[in-house]
Amino acid sequence: EAGVVQSPRYKIIEKKQPVAFWCNPISGHNTLYWYLQNLGQGPELLIRYENEEAVDDSQLPKDRFSAERLKGVDSTLKIQPAELGDSAVYLCASSSLRRGETQYFGPGTRLLVL
Amino acid sequence: AQKVTQAQTEISVVEKEDVTLDCVYETRDTTYYLFWYKQPPSGELVFLIRRNSFDEQNEISGRYSWNFQKSTSSFNFTITASQVVDSAVYFCALSEASDSGGGADGLTFGKGTHLIIQP
Numbered sequence: 001e002a003g004v005v006q007s008p009r010y011k012i013i014e015k016k017q018p019v020a021f022w023c024n025p026i027s028g029h030n031t032l033y034w035y036l037q038n039l040g041q042g043p044e045l046l047i048r049y050e051n052e053e054a055v056d057d058s059q060l061p062k063d064r065f066s067a068e069r070l071k072g073v074d075s076t077l078k079i080q081p082a083e084l085g086d087s088a089v090y091l092c093a094s095s096s097l098r099r100g101e102t103q104y105f106g107p108g109t110r111l112l113v114l
Numbered sequence: 115a116q117k118v119t120q121a122q123t124e125i126s127v128v129e130k131e132d133v134t135l136d137c138v139y140e141t142r143d144t145t146y147y148l149f150w151y152k153q154p155p156s157g158e159l160v161f162l163i164r165r166n167s168f169d170e171q172n173e174i175s176g177r178y179s180w181n182f183q184k185s186t187s188s189f190n191f192t193i194t195a196s197q198v199v200d201s202a203v204y205f206c207a208l209s210e211a212s213d214s215g216g217g218a219d220g221l222t223f224g225k226g227t228h229l230i231i232q233p
Contacts, residue, residue: 033220042118042205042223043159056220089157099211100147100166103221105159 002026004106006092012112018080021109025073025094032069033103034077035091043091049075050097082113116141118208120224127196128232135191135227137206143167145211148182148189149221154202162204165189193229201231 005024013019025032030051035043046065048056051072060067064083069075079086089110093103117140127133139148150162163173165182173180177194193200207221 035220040225042207042225043221044223045220048220091159093159099145099219100164100209102149102161102164104161105151107156107158110157 004092004094004104006090006106006109008109009107010110010112012114013082014114015084016081018078019082019111020076020078021090021092021111023075023077023092023106025075025092026104028096029094029104030072030097031095031101032075033093033095034067034075035093035105037089037091037108039088046077082111084113087111087113116143116146116208116210116222118206118222118224120206120227122227123225124228124230126230126232129198130195132192132194133196133229135193135204135206135229137189137191137224139187139189139206139208141208141210143210147209149207149209150180150189150191151205151207152202153205153226159205162191196229196231198231198233201229203228 007022032049034046036046037043045059047060047067049069052069065079067077089108091105091108093105095101095103119138146167148165152160152162163180170182179192181190203226205223205226207223209219209221
Protein backbone atom coordinates (compact mmCIF):
# COMPACT_ATOMS: atom_id res chain seq x y z
CA GLU A 1 0.00 0.00 0.00
CA ALA A 2 1.37 3.42 -0.94
CA GLY A 3 2.21 5.81 1.87
CA VAL A 4 1.63 9.52 2.11
CA VAL A 5 3.13 11.29 -0.89
CA GLN A 6 4.46 14.82 -0.77
CA SER A 7 6.04 17.07 -3.35
CA PRO A 8 8.34 18.74 -3.83
CA ARG A 9 10.87 17.22 -1.44
CA TYR A 10 12.99 20.35 -1.42
CA LYS A 11 12.29 23.95 -2.30
CA ILE A 12 14.51 27.01 -2.26
CA ILE A 13 12.92 30.40 -2.80
CA GLU A 14 13.65 34.04 -2.12
CA LYS A 15 11.72 35.87 0.54
CA LYS A 16 8.45 37.44 -0.52
CA GLN A 17 7.95 34.76 -3.17
CA PRO A 18 4.97 32.38 -3.02
CA VAL A 19 5.37 28.64 -2.52
CA ALA A 20 3.02 25.68 -2.53
CA PHE A 21 3.28 22.15 -1.17
CA TRP A 22 1.21 19.20 -2.28
CA CYS A 23 0.11 16.10 -0.36
CA ASN A 24 -1.63 12.89 -1.37
CA PRO A 25 -2.79 10.89 1.67
CA ILE A 26 -3.04 7.14 2.09
CA SER A 27 -6.01 5.80 0.16
CA GLY A 28 -9.14 5.73 2.30
CA HIS A 29 -7.83 8.11 4.96
CA ASN A 30 -10.40 10.83 5.53
CA THR A 31 -8.32 12.91 7.93
CA LEU A 32 -5.35 14.92 6.68
CA TYR A 33 -2.92 17.02 8.69
CA TRP A 34 -0.26 19.58 7.91
CA TYR A 35 2.55 20.00 10.41
CA LEU A 36 5.49 22.36 10.61
CA GLN A 37 8.80 21.11 11.97
CA ASN A 38 11.53 23.56 12.86
CA LEU A 39 15.10 22.38 13.27
CA GLY A 40 15.58 20.54 16.54
CA GLN A 41 11.90 20.61 17.42
CA GLY A 42 8.95 18.28 17.25
CA PRO A 43 6.29 18.80 14.58
CA GLU A 44 3.54 21.31 15.32
CA LEU A 45 0.05 21.07 13.88
CA LEU A 46 -0.95 23.74 11.37
CA ILE A 47 -4.29 22.43 10.15
CA ARG A 48 -6.46 19.33 10.26
CA TYR A 49 -9.01 18.31 7.63
CA GLU A 50 -11.84 15.84 7.94
CA ASN A 51 -12.77 15.13 4.34
CA GLU A 52 -13.05 18.60 2.73
CA GLU A 53 -13.63 20.47 5.98
CA ALA A 54 -10.88 22.23 7.89
CA VAL A 55 -11.94 21.32 11.45
CA ASP A 56 -8.90 22.76 13.23
CA ASP A 57 -6.94 25.64 11.70
CA SER A 58 -6.32 27.53 14.92
CA GLN A 59 -2.53 27.31 14.52
CA LEU A 60 -2.42 28.32 10.87
CA PRO A 61 -1.03 31.86 10.38
CA LYS A 62 -3.83 33.03 8.17
CA ASP A 63 -2.21 36.26 7.07
CA ARG A 64 0.19 34.39 4.81
CA PHE A 65 -0.72 30.70 4.95
CA SER A 66 -3.64 29.02 3.24
CA ALA A 67 -4.65 25.45 2.61
CA GLU A 68 -7.25 23.58 0.65
CA ARG A 69 -8.44 20.04 0.25
CA LEU A 70 -10.75 19.97 -2.71
CA LYS A 71 -12.70 16.73 -3.18
CA GLY A 72 -11.46 15.49 0.17
CA VAL A 73 -8.34 13.75 -1.10
CA ASP A 74 -5.24 15.74 -2.11
CA SER A 75 -4.31 18.89 -0.26
CA THR A 76 -2.23 21.97 -0.99
CA LEU A 77 -0.58 24.24 1.55
CA LYS A 78 0.46 27.68 0.33
CA ILE A 79 2.60 30.46 1.74
CA GLN A 80 2.38 33.93 0.24
CA PRO A 81 4.58 35.81 0.70
CA ALA A 82 7.28 33.63 2.27
CA GLU A 83 9.48 35.02 5.03
CA LEU A 84 12.91 33.94 6.23
CA GLY A 85 11.36 32.41 9.34
CA ASP A 86 9.27 30.04 7.25
CA SER A 87 12.33 27.91 6.53
CA ALA A 88 11.41 24.53 7.98
CA VAL A 89 10.12 21.09 7.05
CA TYR A 90 6.44 20.85 6.19
CA LEU A 91 4.98 17.45 6.95
CA CYS A 92 1.73 15.97 5.79
CA ALA A 93 0.04 13.09 7.62
CA SER A 94 -3.17 11.13 7.24
CA SER A 95 -5.31 8.83 9.34
CA SER A 96 -8.75 7.32 9.43
CA LEU A 97 -11.55 9.33 11.03
CA ARG A 98 -11.71 7.40 14.28
CA ARG A 99 -10.46 8.96 17.49
CA GLY A 100 -6.87 8.27 18.37
CA GLU A 101 -6.04 6.52 15.14
CA THR A 102 -2.42 6.39 14.08
CA GLN A 103 -1.21 9.19 11.85
CA TYR A 104 1.13 8.21 9.05
CA PHE A 105 3.54 10.80 7.79
CA GLY A 106 4.92 11.65 4.41
CA PRO A 107 8.60 12.41 3.77
CA GLY A 108 8.06 16.15 4.13
CA THR A 109 9.02 19.20 2.08
CA ARG A 110 12.16 20.99 3.21
CA LEU A 111 11.76 24.71 2.55
CA LEU A 112 14.62 27.19 2.53
CA VAL A 113 13.77 30.87 2.23
CA LEU A 114 16.71 33.09 1.26
CA ALA B 115 -3.63 22.18 27.65
CA GLN B 116 -1.75 19.09 26.66
CA LYS B 117 2.02 18.86 26.86
CA VAL B 118 4.72 16.28 26.21
CA THR B 119 8.16 16.52 27.79
CA GLN B 120 11.20 14.61 26.64
CA ALA B 121 13.86 15.82 29.03
CA GLN B 122 16.72 13.95 27.36
CA THR B 123 17.90 16.05 24.44
CA GLU B 124 20.62 13.65 23.38
CA ILE B 125 21.75 10.20 24.49
CA SER B 126 24.90 8.46 23.32
CA VAL B 127 25.61 4.80 24.07
CA VAL B 128 27.82 2.09 22.73
CA GLU B 129 26.28 -0.59 20.58
CA LYS B 130 24.65 -3.48 22.48
CA GLU B 131 23.89 -1.36 25.52
CA ASP B 132 20.30 -0.97 26.66
CA VAL B 133 18.86 2.54 26.57
CA THR B 134 15.63 4.07 27.88
CA LEU B 135 14.03 7.18 26.44
CA ASP B 136 11.79 9.07 28.84
CA CYS B 137 8.45 10.67 28.06
CA VAL B 138 6.21 12.55 30.49
CA TYR B 139 2.87 13.95 29.41
CA GLU B 140 0.19 16.29 30.72
CA THR B 141 -3.47 16.17 29.81
CA ARG B 142 -6.81 16.90 31.45
CA ASP B 143 -8.65 14.32 29.38
CA THR B 144 -9.37 10.87 30.71
CA THR B 145 -9.29 9.45 27.19
CA TYR B 146 -6.11 10.03 25.26
CA TYR B 147 -3.60 8.27 23.05
CA LEU B 148 0.17 8.08 23.23
CA PHE B 149 2.58 7.42 20.40
CA TRP B 150 6.25 6.97 19.67
CA TYR B 151 7.76 7.86 16.31
CA LYS B 152 11.28 7.43 14.96
CA GLN B 153 12.85 10.03 12.68
CA PRO B 154 16.04 8.75 11.03
CA PRO B 155 18.41 11.10 9.20
CA SER B 156 16.30 10.74 6.05
CA GLY B 157 13.66 12.82 7.85
CA GLU B 158 10.53 10.69 7.53
CA LEU B 159 8.60 10.03 10.73
CA VAL B 160 8.14 6.30 11.26
CA PHE B 161 5.36 5.08 13.52
CA LEU B 162 6.47 2.71 16.29
CA ILE B 163 3.62 2.27 18.76
CA ARG B 164 0.21 3.58 19.82
CA ARG B 165 -1.35 3.22 23.28
CA ASN B 166 -4.73 4.36 24.57
CA SER B 167 -5.20 5.64 28.11
CA PHE B 168 -7.21 2.63 29.19
CA ASP B 169 -4.56 0.11 28.29
CA GLU B 170 -1.66 0.16 30.72
CA GLN B 171 -0.29 -3.17 29.65
CA ASN B 172 3.36 -2.92 28.75
CA GLU B 173 4.35 -4.02 25.28
CA ILE B 174 7.38 -5.71 23.82
CA SER B 175 8.21 -5.88 20.15
CA GLY B 176 11.54 -7.52 19.46
CA ARG B 177 14.22 -5.33 21.01
CA TYR B 178 11.73 -2.55 21.73
CA SER B 179 9.58 -2.27 24.84
CA TRP B 180 7.29 0.38 26.25
CA ASN B 181 6.36 1.09 29.87
CA PHE B 182 3.13 3.05 30.32
CA GLN B 183 2.40 4.30 33.85
CA LYS B 184 -0.63 6.52 34.34
CA SER B 185 0.28 7.14 37.98
CA THR B 186 3.38 9.05 36.89
CA SER B 187 2.06 10.19 33.47
CA SER B 188 4.95 8.50 31.75
CA PHE B 189 5.34 6.43 28.62
CA ASN B 190 8.98 5.34 28.44
CA PHE B 191 10.64 3.50 25.59
CA THR B 192 13.49 1.00 26.02
CA ILE B 193 15.73 -0.41 23.33
CA THR B 194 17.52 -3.56 24.37
CA ALA B 195 20.88 -4.47 22.83
CA SER B 196 21.00 -1.28 20.80
CA GLN B 197 22.30 -1.27 17.24
CA VAL B 198 23.80 1.45 15.07
CA VAL B 199 20.64 1.42 12.94
CA ASP B 200 18.70 2.60 15.98
CA SER B 201 20.43 5.96 15.72
CA ALA B 202 17.69 8.54 15.11
CA VAL B 203 15.57 11.17 16.79
CA TYR B 204 12.68 9.65 18.73
CA PHE B 205 9.50 11.55 19.40
CA CYS B 206 6.80 10.89 21.95
CA ALA B 207 3.38 12.33 21.09
CA LEU B 208 -0.06 12.73 22.64
CA SER B 209 -3.52 12.95 21.11
CA GLU B 210 -6.61 13.82 23.09
CA ALA B 211 -10.08 12.59 22.23
CA SER B 212 -11.53 15.24 19.96
CA ASP B 213 -14.42 17.37 21.14
CA SER B 214 -15.60 17.84 17.57
CA GLY B 215 -17.40 14.57 17.26
CA GLY B 216 -15.48 11.63 16.04
CA GLY B 217 -12.33 12.87 14.47
CA ALA B 218 -8.73 12.18 15.29
CA ASP B 219 -7.04 15.19 16.89
CA GLY B 220 -3.68 16.51 15.89
CA LEU B 221 -0.67 15.25 17.79
CA THR B 222 1.24 17.19 20.41
CA PHE B 223 4.88 16.19 20.15
CA GLY B 224 7.76 16.41 22.56
CA LYS B 225 11.00 17.99 21.39
CA GLY B 226 12.52 14.62 20.70
CA THR B 227 15.53 12.70 21.95
CA HIS B 228 18.49 12.32 19.64
CA LEU B 229 19.83 8.80 20.15
CA ILE B 230 23.35 8.07 19.00
CA ILE B 231 24.52 4.48 18.95
CA GLN B 232 28.28 4.23 18.61
CA PRO B 233 29.82 1.11 17.09
